Amino acid sequence: MSTEAAGDPFWERVRTLFHEAAPLHGADRRAFLDTACHDPTVRAEVESLLGENDQASDFLDRSVWDLVEGADARWEGAHIGA
């Protein structure tokens, strides 16, 4: 199962750098990327994803099952009211 983790070299590079840079911020992050990444395409990708990750978001926070649960309660409410 772990063999499938070894994928595209470009994305493996992006993945590694993303994980290392994610806990860093501001100048620390820039300094890290200056040293660790010399490919501008890789860097642009990493920075774009980090920017996305830095924003607070509830995107995908609730699973489909949570949604089903909420919807179920609503369905019942609709029928009580009907």
Next chain:
Amino acid sequence: MSDVTELLREWNAGQPDARDQLIRIVYESLHAIAARHLGREREGHTLQPTALVHELYVRLTDQRRVAWRDRVHFFAVAAQVMRRILVDHARRKHSEKRGGGAAPLAIEFAVEVCDEKNFDLVALDLALERLAEILPQQARIVELRFYGGLTLEETAEAMGISTATVSREWAMARAWLRRAMSVR
């Protein structure tokens, strides 16, 4: 019912037909369970987030005979089925404007909830397909978590990796998918 155990075993052994059969069985059972949960005679008024999948699992398998590896596969199948059901419903809804003629399933309401929040299930499905091509492990994590309802810990156990790894890969997968879905 017990042939599910056999099918899981066959799928494990690399027989793709077994997977398709499993998906069909899980799909049908999911409909039956959801319908029952929505019936008048049910006791509770909510579905626990993962209770449906667990109930499905208990119903379909003889747990004494199913190895943990098969359980993992089962949850992977259930997540795939859920994904397919949702995207099918979302597509149909979009093409027919106001819902299909199917029985009121909790799933259809989940699709509605997504619509109201402007969460595009079809776009997520397509983005996830692209993610699977470049970072398959992350795509699997999303599938197990979002469609399978598994927690970080359960996902880690299912995939045989650490919770910390799941957490990190999940964060990047989320960023990747959110970006993919906002750029159109």
